[in-house]
Amino acid sequence: MEQTLIIAKPDALQRGLVGEIISRLERKGLKLIGLKMATLDSMLLQAHYSEHIEKPFYADLEDFMKSSPVVLMAWEGYECVSSVRLIVGATNPRSADAGTIRGDFAMGNGRNLVHASDSKQSGKEEVSRFFKASELFQYDKSEYDHVYPPHERS
Numbered sequence: 001m002e003q004t005l006i007i008a009k010p011d012a013l014q015r016g017l018v019g020e021i022i023s024r025l026e027r028k029g030l031k032l033i034g035l036k037m038a039t040l041d042s043m044l045l046q047a048h049y050s051e052h053i054e055k056p057f058y059a060d061l062e063d064f065m066k067s068s069p070v071v072l073m074a075w076e077g078y079e080c081v082s083s084v085r086l087i088v089g090a091t092n093p094r095s096a097d098a099g100t101i102r103g104d105f106a107m108g109n110g111r112n113l114v115h116a117s118d119s120k121q122s123g124k125e126e127v128s129r130f131f132k133a134s135e136l137f138q139y140d141k142s143e144y145d146h147v148y149p150p151h152e153r154s
Contacts, residue, residue, distance in 0.1 A: 001076045001154070003033070004084050005126035007115035010068035017105055018071050021114060024087055024101060025075055029147035034074030034127070034136045040065050048129060057110060064110065074127045074136055078152040081116075081123050088116045 006025070008018045026032065040048075045062050052058045077083065089100025093112045096103035106112045117123035127136070144153050 002080045004081045004117040004123040006073040008071035011111045012113040030075045030077040034131045
């Protein structure tokens with residue numbers, strides 16, 4: 001099964017939208033395998049957003065991500081990265097489709113509520129960056145019989 005990282009950013013926490021984010025991912029049929037709150041430091045943020053460090057918006061992004069605790073989530077499911085990207089919506093909330101998390105609840109670019117892994121590889125790397133193996137839970141999800149055909153459950 002594929003894994004993806006979701007970070008409910010400070011705006012999601014402060015606006016009381018963490019439950020809505022979790023609910024949408026659960027209703028899709030994804031499995032929550034890790035969940036915790038954290039305050040992120042510069043070193044971790046620079047590792048996570050390394051491709052953006054030289055961009056003009058990075059300083060604001062780092063300050064914003066340190067302005068409040070965040071909620072870190074590891075999710076699992078068959079081809080879950082692409083499914084989560086659809087649920088989350090376009091990075092720029094003003095371009096995000098209605099019905100997506102960003103399309104329904106965000107307006108400001110850079111204040112888009114969630115980070116979501118953008119590929120299978122980054123999902124694996126990001127989950128391991130924010131979660132120790134002992135913080136991830138493997139369990140049978142009984143509803144999988146009703147979500148996936150047999151060949152997509154393993």
